[in-house]
Amino acid sequence: MTTDVSARARTLRAGFVGGGFMAAVHSRAARAAGAALEGAASSSPEASVSAAERLGLSQGYASLDDLIADVDVVHVCTPNATHVDIATRALEAGRHVICEKPLATDIAGAEALAALAADRGVVAAVPFVYRFHPMAREARARVAAGETGRLLGVQGAYLQDWLAAPGDDDWRVDPAQGGPSRAFADIGSHLVDLLEFVSGDRIVRLNAATRTAYRSRATNTDIATEDLVAVVVELASGAIGTLLVSQVAPGHKNGLVLELAGTDASVRFEQERPETLWIGRTDVSSIVERDPARLSADAARLSIVPAGHPMGYQDAFNAFVADAYAAVSAAEAGASEAPDGLPTFVDGVRAVRVTEAVLASAASGQWVEVRA
Numbered sequence: 001m002t003t004d005v006s007a008r009a010r011t012l013r014a015g016f017v018g019g020g021f022m023a024a025v026h027s028r029a030a031r032a033a034g035a036a037l038e039g040a041a042s043s044s045p046e047a048s049v050s051a052a053e054r055l056g057l058s059q060g061y062a063s064l065d066d067l068i069a070d071v072d073v074v075h076v077c078t079p080n081a082t083h084v085d086i087a088t089r090a091l092e093a094g095r096h097v098i099c100e101k102p103l104a105t106d107i108a109g110a111e112a113l114a115a116l117a118a119d120r121g122v123v124a125a126v127p128f129v130y131r132f133h134p135m136a137r138e139a140r141a142r143v144a145a146g147e148t149g150r151l152l153g154v155q156g157a158y159l160q161d162w163l164a165a166p167g168d169d170d171w172r173v174d175p176a177q178g179g180p181s182r183a184f185a186d187i188g189s190h191l192v193d194l195l196e197f198v199s200g201d202r203i204v205r206l207n208a209a210t211r212t213a214y215r216s217r218a219t220n221t222d223i224a225t226e227d228l229v230a231v232v233v234e235l236a237s238g239a240i241g242t243l244l245v246s247q248v249a250p251g252h253k254n255g256l257v258l259e260l261a262g263t264d265a266s267v268r269f270e271q272e273r274p275e276t277l278w279i280g281r282t283d284v285s286s287i288v289e290r291d292p293a294r295l296s297a298d299a300a301r302l303s304i305v306p307a308g309h310p311m312g313y314q315d316a317f318n319a320f321v322a323d324a325y326a327a328v329s330a331a332e333a334g335a336s337e338a339p340d341g342l343p344t345f346v347d348g349v350r351a352v353r354v355t356e357a358v359l360a361s362a363a364s365g366q367w368v369e370v371r372a
Contacts, residue, residue: 012325015067016040017086018077019051022100026075026127027055028314029321041067068093073123073328076100079177080185084109087124091116096123096328098321101189102355103348105179110352114345123331123338125324126348128193130256131341132316132323134290134302135277139260139267140198140341141296142279149264151199154233154241156259158191159252163227169218175225181355182225184210187256188245188358189351193343194258195243196350198269201235203354205369208232208361213248231358254313275310298340 014035016023019042027037039059040051048060061067064086068074074090076083076099087099097117103126104110117124130136142148162168172178172186179185196202210226217223228246235241249255256271259278266280277288291307292300302319305311320343327338354370361368 010329011036012073012328013038013071014073014075015061015071016051016055016057016075016077017064017067018042019047019054020077023051023075023077024055025314025317026077026098026321027057029318030073030075030325031056032318033322033325035073035325038071039067064089068095072096073098073325079171080105080179081177084113087113088116091120091122091124094120094122096324096331098125098127098324099345099348101126101128101348102179102181102185102352103345104352105185107349107352107356110345110349114349117345121331123324123327124345125320125327126343126345126351127317127320128190128197128343128347128351129313129316129320130190130194130271131197131343132302132319133269133271133274134292134295134299134311135274135288136194136198136269137302137341138277138288138290138295138299139258139269140200141298142267143199143260143262147265147279148260148262148267151201151235151237151239151260151262153239153261154195154199154235154259155243155261156191156195156241157244157255157257158187158246159244159249159255160187160247161250161252163217163247164250166214166216167218169220173217173220173223173225178225180225181359183227183245183247184229184358185352185355187247188229188231188243189355191243191245191256191258192354193347193351194256194269195241197341198258198267199235199239199260201237201239202372203233203370204236204372205367206231206233206354206357206361207367208358210358210362226362229358229362231361271313274312274316 014030041061042048045062052060208231213227231243259268268278292303323339
């Protein structure tokens with residue numbers, strides 16, 4: 001793996017499946033990476049045209065197959081239950097794929113996609129984009145360098161409030177579209193990915209409890225998917241910790257927080273305050289600010305503006321897409337290396353595996369082993 005992002009030999013042609021918020025984020029990142037934004041495919045030809053106009057793309061395609069035939073990279077930005085079918089069709093056509101998480105709504109579908117991507121030899125990435133905040137990379141570098149010492153405990157949370165009221169609703173609430181897990185598959189997967197990425201450690205077993213705050217919402221009734229999840233985790237190193245995930249936490253918009261405590265120091269990253277990193281020690285604690293001149297090489301690489309000029313979520317997403325496209329260029333040139341830390345379908349499988357363990361534990365009330 002390399003931390004360098006090489007210039008592409010040619011302009012990649014990108015297509016977007018879906019036309020909502022995530023398609024807008026993906027298309028902005030693709031535009032920043034210098035791709036040719038060929039167009040969109042949505043639920044109907046008319047919806048495709050509307051999405052293309054709204055996102056500033058070249059055209060709306062009459063069908064998914066028409067889009068796949070015309071592009072190099074397919075961005076899958078549709079409801080969860082559709083990911084496997086769309087990504088499979090793109091992979092079978094030999095296209096590179098960037099697929100929103102969860103990669104699939106069950107482990108069989110996720111594993112099949114990862115195997116197909118490997119068989120076709122294409123780049124297949126999942127946007128676990130919080131890895132791409134420079135200060136998250138700085139935390140990872142400090143842990144890897146031994147600055148925190150032996151890992152003892154972890155605490156993490158991902159709190160939102162966009163479903164806090166009983167009238168709040170969304171397609172994700174419906175398991176036919178969102179899958180059997182809602183809060184954990186949607187945002188808990190980000191928290192687990194960031195934990196394992198920064199710590200370099202893996203969750204080996206867990207005990208989880210889930211709650212559904214409202215059984216009926218504006219349009220959905222008999223709701224079974226969870227609004228919040230509490231998880232106790234044990235890592236391969238022996239460290240233990242707690243994770244809280246909620247989409248019904250009033251006042252929290254995107255409160256992703258991760259803290260790792262070792263024998264020598266603690267390190268804390270907060271996504272809503274991404275310009276700093278807290279380092280805690282028994283004698284003195286400190287705040288590390290994002291200054292490329294004073295960061296690790298990988299964190300500095302992702303710091304595209306000088307200190308004092310804030311970077312945020314879209315910057316992280318842009319960096320993810322740039323690295324994914326760099327991996328495409330490398331693959332097409334016959335190189336095996338990709339930018340360090342690029343989340344692939346293998347990481348997507350991992351997230352689905354942890355999610356299934358969370359649901360199994362919540363259903364049984366018992367500790368559940370998490371397969372590597």
